[in-house]
Amino acid sequence: MRVHNFSSGPAMLPFEVLEAAASELSDWRGSGMSVLEVSHRGKDFVACAAEAEALLREVMGIGDNYKVLFLQGGASGQFDAIPFNLTAAGDRVDFLNTGQWSAKAISAAKRQGLEVSVLADQADSKYTDTPAAGSFEVHPDAAYLHYTPNETIGGVEFGYIPESGSVPLVADMSSTILSRPIDVNRYGLIYAGAQKNMGPSGLCVVIVREDLLDKARPNTPSVWNYAAMAAADSMLNTPPTFGVYLLGKILQWVKDAGGLTAMADRNRAKAEALYGFIDASGYYSNPVATDSRSWMNVPFRQAKDELDKTFVAEATAAGLTNLAGHRSVGGMRASIYNAMPLEGVQALIDFMTDFERRNG
Incomplete structure (x- = not known):
């Protein structure tokens, strides 16, 4: 019997998507194999990944000046990957701290020796609110401003997109992506673990503006180097193939629903x-x-x-x-x-x- 699953993640998936995936699980596209078994470099799966990316661009309105990456390591992996890709040692980075996931991103930046500026910390409210729009000032020399639009644990959500001027805005959208329209052009980088609205755990989607691709440090791990992954269409290593496949089906479900x-x-x-x-x-x-x-x-x-x-x-x-x-x-x-x-x-x-x- 299907239940109403209120899990924060991995979360429930659309039943129609589960049924569609089940119907072709043992024989995908007439290959006689499951999508779990086919090569990630084979033409069928390469096409599958391209279709998922095209649907994501269509549904979210992602312009050609952004790269879409399908990565592993979840959103937590990006806490470290983002500083590797967007900063040099000693750079300043700005943060808004509204809960535990913001705090984890802040800790990762501090571990890398960056000058971390927390522009707003909602500790006084026990992280039950967000900073008022205009109540903080972004440092013009910051490498980026990071915030978490929705804090899954505390149930706290920004009602606005922070203004960051010329400083790239970075957002952990793991628990809000695909839940409503957003203006992607306001962001330098968006990242999201898939296990809320996009599919099963194991896949992380990164949407990064092209002008930010040339900033990675030389010691950035290749599987988290945005420029390297973009050049390889996310196929530098074996991607989370089932997650990419299911993402495509969920995006089609979203599109068909309006x-x-x-x-x-x-x-x-x-x-x-x-x-x-x-x-x-x-x-x-x-x-x-x-x-x-x-x-x-x-x-x-x-x-x-x-x-x-x-x-x-x-x-x-x-x-x-x-x-x-x-x-x-x-x-x-x-x-x-x-x-x-x-x-x-x-x-x-x-x-x-x-x-x-x-x-x-």
């Missing part, structure tokens, strides 16, 4: 329904400032913390899985990425209503 505008409408409706219920209940609460609430990850608490384990266990039995909050913050968290239907959110609301009736 593109990113339709995804935005779908995701806004889910978030509004769940936050609206939480705010009106009197029993549940969300700690995040209203203007910084995530569409994708909704943490919440109930009035009786001692019943958290009971809530999670009963929800799981009801087919609502992976609702336990991150171990660092506790409570509950519902991740409602693209593949989660509105019906799943309504099922959660119905369960929460019943749980409050029985325990409030």
Whole structure:
């Protein structure tokens, strides 16, 4: 029986995509082999990767002045790869710190001996809000400004794109990519682990502006050297082939559903329904400032913390899985990425209503 999977990642995938992949898993494109078995340098898979890239460019509106890379190591690998590719030793880099994933990127830059400037740190709010637009000033000599549009653990999301002037803007979009339209041209580099809205874990997508490709240090590992990978069409080493294949199918699903505008409408409706219920209940609460609430990850608490384990266990039995909050913050968290239907959110609301009736 399929459940409503509220995991923060690896997250649920569109059921239609899973069925399509299953139907051709043992015989892909008449090859008599699975896509898991074919050579990444064979013409069929090279075409598959090219199709996925073309769809990503179409769906996101990525211009020809950007390279699209399919890499391994997840977004965490890019915490180190980005400084290798965009800085020289001792360069200044600017950061906005809104939670644990921002902090990890900051730590990686510090390990490489860079001059790290944290322009805004939301520690005073316990990372339950984002800095106000215009409240920080980017250093004009910074190699880049890095921020995390959505913090998966805390459920905190920027409601705007930070202004960085001539300084390249770098964004970890792992948990927001494909959830709504974005202006790619505002960014120097976008990176995202696939396991939220783009496919299975193991694939990381990097979208990098071409003028940033010539800055890599000589000791940059070749598999993370953006220029080298771009020149090899991401085939310098064996790429995560199944992830690339499934990304193509998910992008087609997004396109067929109406593109990113339709995804935005779908995701806004889910978030509004769940936050609206939480705010009106009197029993549940969300700690995040209203203007910084995530569409994708909704943490919440109930009035009786001692019943958290009971809530999670009963929800799981009801087919609502992976609702336990991150171990660092506790409570509950519902991740409602693209593949989660509105019906799943309504099922959660119905369960929460019943749980409050029985325990409030």
